[in-house]
Amino acid sequence: xxxxxxxxxxxVPSAILLIALEFTNVVAFWAEGGNKxxxxxxxxxxxxxxxxxxxxxxxxLDRRVLQRFFHKPIVHWSLSVLLLFTLSMVVRxxxxxxxxxxxxxxxxxxxxxxxxxxxxxxxVIFDDPRIxxxxxxxxxxxxxxxxxxxTYDLLSPGVFSNIQGRAAGLYxxxxxxxxxxxxxxxxxxxAIRRLWMRELFLLCVFVGVLAxxxxxxxxxxxxxxxxxxxxxVLSFRRLAxxxxxxxxxSAVLNLSSEISDSHLLNADTWSRLTxxxxxTSEKSRxxxxxxxxxxxxxxxxxxxGFGTAIFWADDQSHNAYLELLADCGILGxxxxxxxxxxxxxxxxxxxxxxxxxxLWAFFYHDVLSDFFAVIAIxxxxxxxxxxxxxxxxxxxxxxxxxxxxxxxxxxxNT
Numbered sequence: 290x291x292x293x294x295x296x297x298x299x300x301v302p303s304a305i306l307l308i309a310l311e312f313t314n315v316v317a318f319w320a321e322g323g324n325k326x327x328x329x330x331x332x333x334x335x336x337x338x339x340x341x342x343x344x345x346x347x348x349x350l351d352r353r354v355l356q357r358f359f360h361k362p363i364v365h366w367s368l369s370v371l372l373l374f375t376l377s378m379v380v381r382x383x384x385x386x387x388x389x390x391x392x393x394x395x396x397x398x399x400x401x402x403x404x405x406x407x408x409x410x411x412x413v414i415f416d417d418p419r420i421x422x423x424x425x426x427x428x429x430x431x432x433x434x435x436x437x438x439x440t441y442d443l444l445s446p447g448v449f450s451n452i453q454g455r456a457a458g459l460y461x462x463x464x465x466x467x468x469x470x471x472x473x474x475x476x477x478x479x480a481i482r483r484l485w486m487r488e489l490f491l492l493c494v495f496v497g498v499l500a501x502x503x504x505x506x507x508x509x510x511x512x513x514x515x516x517x518x519x520x521x522v523l524s525f526r527r528l529a530x531x532x533x534x535x536x537x538x539s540a541v542l543n544l545s546s547e548i549s550d551s552h553l554l555n556a557d558t559w560s561r562l563t564x565x566x567x568x569t570s571e572k573s574r575x576x577x578x579x580x581x582x583x584x585x586x587x588x589x590x591x592x593x594g595f596g597t598a599i600f601w602a603d604d605q606s607h608n609a610y611l612e613l614l615a616d617c618g619i620l621g622x623x624x625x626x627x628x629x630x631x632x633x634x635x636x637x638x639x640x641x642x643x644x645x646x647x648l649w650a651f652f653y654h655d656v657l658s659d660f661f662a663v664i665a666i667x668x669x670x671x672x673x674x675x676x677x678x679x680x681x682x683x684x685x686x687x688x689x690x691x692x693x694x695x696x697x698x699x700x701x702n703t
Contacts (some may be wrong), residue, residue, distance in 0.1 A: 292350050292351050293351065295350070296350060296351055296354065297417060297419070298422070299343065299346075300414050300415075301423065303340060303343055304415060304420050304424045304427065306336070307411065307424075307426065307664065308424060308427035308430075308431050308543070308664070309559050311336075311337075312427075312431050312473070312660070312661050312664050313431045313434060313435065313459055314458075314459045314460045314465075314469070314660070314661070315459055316457040317333045317354070317670070318337060318449075318461065319331070319333075320332060321333070321461075321646045323449070323461065325574040336481055337407055340407075340414070341410050342552075343410075343414070344409070344410040344413040344414060346411055347414075348413060353692075354413070354416065357416060358409075358412070358413060361631075361670060362632070362670075362673075363411065363412060363628075363631045363632055363667075363670040364412070365631070366627055366631040367408060367409055370624055370628075370657075372445045373620055373624070374398065374595060374617075377591075377592060378398050378594070378595040379594075380591050380593070380594035380595070381516060381593070383401075384593065384594050386596075386600035391410075397595070397596045398595055398596070400658060401595075401658060402446055403543050404542075404657055405515075405656040407660065407663050408663045409542055411663065411667030411668075412667045412670055412671060415671045421668065421672065422478055422480065424668060424675060425480035426480045428476045428477045428480070428664075428668075429473070429477035430478055431473060432469075432470055432494060433490075433493060435458050435459070435466065435469060435470050435473065436470065436496060436497030438458030439456040439466055439500040440456070440496065440500055441496065443455075446544075449461060450462075454502070455501055455503075456497075456500035456501050456502075458497075463501040464506065465508070465659060465661075466497075466501050466503075467498045467501035467505070467506025467509075467663070468503070468509065468662070469507070469647060470492070470497045470498050470501075470658075471513055471645060472661055472665040473494070473661070474490070474491055475511070475638065475641060475645065475665070476493040477490070478490060478517060479638070485527055485531070487522065488524065488527045488528045488531045489531055491513070491514065491523065491528075492528075492531050494510070496508060498510050504652075505648070505649055505651075505653065509645045509649060512644045512645050512648065513641060516638075516640065516641030517641070519637070519639075520636075520637035520638075522637070573604070573608045574608075577598075577606050577608075578608050579638055581597070581608065581611040581614075582611055584597050584615040585611070585614040585615045588618060589618055589619055590619060591617075591618045592614070592618035593615055593616065594616065595614065595616050596616065597665070598612055598615065598654065605654050605655075606654050607652060608650070608653075609625060609651075609655070609656045610622070610625065610650055610651065612654045613625070624657075625646075625650055625656070628657075628666070629647065631670070632666065633672045634672065638672070639669060639672075642665070642669050646666075
């Protein structure tokens with residue numbers, strides 16, 4: 290068996306397992322004991338460590354894989370960010386938090402380094418057009434499973450979610466569950482080829498996102514829908530028919546009265562559904578944002594050091610831009626924009642992904658650590674591969690170039 294064939298055969302089960310275990314969050318859900326953490330928890334990282342070893346073997350077996358790896362801009366970004374985080378950790382070491390053990394002090398930094406390592410591992414494993422197509426198909430199945438878990442969690446409260454009235458599936462946290470479905474819908478929609486299936490698939494994703502009552506996920510889904518429609522990946526007509534059919538089915542089954550009778554909608558979920566921004570959650574986030582910004586203003590050049598919002602006696606900042614500013618200083622402003630630039634390419638999916646990711650970073654602080662997001666970044670980075678455009682066949686490109694006929698031998702001689 291040739292090296293390339295051996296690497297391909299090894300990549301197939303690795304990609305499937307990454308999606309089945311990490312994109313769905315089933316490993317973390319099992320390891321941490323679900324929404325009611327057990328007294329004895331298991332590690333969620335052994336499978337990732339095995340993937341690291343597998344990726345290293347691939348790089349050593351084939352020099353071409355190694356060359357492509359180091360030519361990818363996302364790899365240069367990862368190494369630069371690792372250096373920046375390390376310098377930030379050195380700054381924090383001179384201002385170590387009080388009341389934390391050495392393990393707790395280093396753990397958060399280790400988790401960020403692990404997320405970068407996992408990103409590079411996924412890039413190595415997905416670096417093949419056939420594997421990317423397989424990965425997208427696996428993401429489609431995982432996304433539909435997430436929709437099923439969210440729907441069941443909404444109808445049977447308390448099974449997965451730890452927040453009353455909001456579904457979360459295996460992610461336990463509703464916002465993460467909603468964003469995983471949005472990224473899953475974006476990656477998987479082009480893997481569906483049959484007529485009507487794309488519209489029905491995204492309609493299922495919308496149901497799963499709606500069950501989380503996550504404003505950031507619902508806004509992101511709108512970006513996904515608009516980007517897909519303008520790229521002609523979806524049909525407005527078929528989408529309208531599908532929505533009308535679902536509304537008619539809802540009216541026939543009298544689902545609205547059942548929802549109201551089961552008290553699924555409370556004051557908090559209704560405010561989220563109507564995009565009201567003056568509730569308790571948004572007010573507390575605004576206070577945290579102001580507090581994080583104050584930390585940056587006190588040390589604008591080098592920052593406060595790694596883990597500013599981890600070591601204070603309050604909630605997380607819920608804003609990746611502000612957290613990177615507080616941790617790393619002015620250089621923190623470059624981390625997320627440079628990430629987007631490192632995976633840029635000229636098609637609708639990249640622009641939709643970039644819009645969703647940049648929006649999400651305004652509402653969440655760990656956009657670089659959640660593994661479904663890391664997998665999505667790795668897929669987008671490998672799609673940047675020169676000469677590989679999976680969406681090219683979906684566009685009807687008309688060309689006016691005249692057909693050329695080969696010259697005859699007599700014409701060449703003359």
